[in-house]
Amino acid sequence: MRRTAIVSAAILMALLCGCGGRNExxxxxxxxxxxCSTDVxxxxxxxxxxxxxxxxxxTSLEVMxxxxxxxxxxxxxxxxxxxxxxxxxxxxxxxxxxxxxxxVLVSALSAAEKxxxxxxxxxxxxxxxxxxxxxFTVTADAETYNxxxxxxxxxxxxxxxxxxxxxxxx
Numbered sequence: 001m002r003r004t005a006i007v008s009a010a011i012l013m014a015l016l017c018g019c020g021g022r023n024e025x026x027x028x029x030x031x032x033x034x035x036c037s038t039d040v041x042x043x044x045x046x047x048x049x050x051x052x053x054x055x056x057x058x059t060s061l062e063v064m065x066x067x068x069x070x071x072x073x074x075x076x077x078x079x080x081x082x083x084x085x086x087x088x089x090x091x092x093x094x095x096x097x098x099x100x101x102x103x104v105l106v107s108a109l110s111a112a113e114k115x116x117x118x119x120x121x122x123x124x125x126x127x128x129x130x131x132x133x134x135x136f137t138v139t140a141d142a143e144t145y146n147x148x149x150x151x152x153x154x155x156x157x158x159x160x161x162x163x164x165x166x167x168x169x170x
Contacts, residue, residue: 023142027118027126030140030147032109035165037064042101042157049102051161053109061102073102098132101157108136108150 023029035052048065052058057077063069071084073096081090096103107130111117118126118138126138136152150159 023145025124025140025142025145027112027120029145030112030118030126030138031145032113032147034146034161036146036161037163038105038159038161040101040105040157040159042155044101047101055113059106059109061106075106099155101155101159104130104134104152104155104157105150105159107131107134108138108152109147112136112138112150 033053033055035050038049038051040047040049045066047063047068050062050064052060057075059075060072062072068084072082074081074083075094079090079092080094080096081088082095094103094106098104108128111130112126112128118128121127121137124139126140127135128138129135134152134154136150138150139148140146141148144164146164147161149161151157
């Protein structure tokens with residue numbers, strides 16, 4: 001009798017503690033407004049960025065490694081600009097090549113954030129396609145809903161997101 005009570009208590013504790021239970025990530029629960037670091041590998045090489053994203057109309061990527069360290073690209077919904085060592089240039093549209101890792105990453109994030117932009121695949125990841133027809137995959141953390149990876153196989157691009165900063169409320 002005592003053994004049954006102990007086993008029953010252990011099962012009850014496991015259920016109450018939520019052991020084995022995880023939050024389900026849905027396309028709508030993924031956090032697309034964030035500030036973090038990302039390491040991007042591509043055929044052009046590997047680069048680390050500081051990423052700030054306030055939504056589809058506001059994304060910046062600052063190069064944190066290599067010879068271009070300090071170069072920063074901004075997409076603000078009305079145009080594109082770049083800054084480097086006190087110099088700035090603004091353009092009506094992005095002047096980076098379409099296959100540029102930075103441009104591809106921003107395009108994938110913008111497409112993923114749109115309603116209906118993502119569908120779940122069999123492995124728990126989410127798939128989508130950019131406006132220029134590049135297929136991509138997004139994974140997100142089940143605890144925080146922060147993006148973990150973005151992969152664009154057609155371009156050989158993979159980005160790992162980490163070191164998320166806490167967003168302060170205004």
